[in-house]
Amino acid sequence: MAMGEKSNRTMNVLIVGVGGQGVIMVSKVLAQLCQADGHDVKQSEVHGMAKRGGGVFSHVRFGPKVWSPTIPEGEVDILVALEWAEGLRWLRHLKPDTGTFIADCQKIVPPFACLSRKRGAEPAYAPQAPEEIIEQVHAGYVMDATTMAANLGNAKAANTVLLGALSTALDFPEDAWLDVISATVPEKSVEINRKAFAEGRAWAGAAPKRIDVTPDGLHKAHVEVHHPEVETVVEIVADWCKGCDICVKICPERCLRLNGQLKAELALPDLCTGCQLCAWLCPDLAITVTNTPVADTPATTKAATEPAE
């Protein structure tokens, strides 16, 4: 992605995702950066049912003088999507000839999309592949930001990986981004957020269009779950579980429970269909569900309550 030129016109950036992903943090960092650089900035956001996994979006507009906080449809210069289907939902707002689309391939499937309770059943979720979408936009980046952040030590820093990618499309110095990020995130997570930013910036800086969905990424896992014969492994990181009970309540098969330490555990593994609802809806990313075609790996369904290596 080439560095953007400093322009005298209003720049429109739309950030979208679902509750808990850090849409507002991305928006806040960008707005503060623009303000510090002397731009007039307008920011607006809608949280809706964010705490229940609902959509969240934020408009950031900056330039010499901005009159309205809302970006008209078809006028978005850069669309940043922290969740794949949310990105597709807002795609028509992107400028058709010059817009840049930056998305995490992470899929957070709403409960009503899981229509079948059969093992390996396909949820009703946006079917478009990243390749199709990239073809439709001027510049497009589909990355596995969540896995990249997880590999750095905390999947929650995926929003900062996307900030790094966004930084390559705007004309602000890298140090200015890092200063604002460091001042915005909690002190204990400054280090990982700086690394996450560098990772996203390096990744997006390599090419004008790029798709990179790693083998362990959530997009790939979603594809694998369509296999009719799968073995399922549910991993729950006890240290990350805060005992909110969401996964227990949302599991269609009622196979999860909270143990005596108020940590989620897979109590009835034989009933688990691998639907991934618990993993998608855990606000603390404490659950991973892996579905592997039986023919490839003759493993048995099991629960793992220790942190993944």
Ligand code: SF4
């Ligand atoms: S695993 Fe996640 S959703 Fe389940 S109780 Fe723990 S924090 Fe809540």
Ligand code: SF4
């Ligand atoms: S434990 Fe998770 S993956 Fe298994 S059936 Fe329940 S919600 Fe679905």
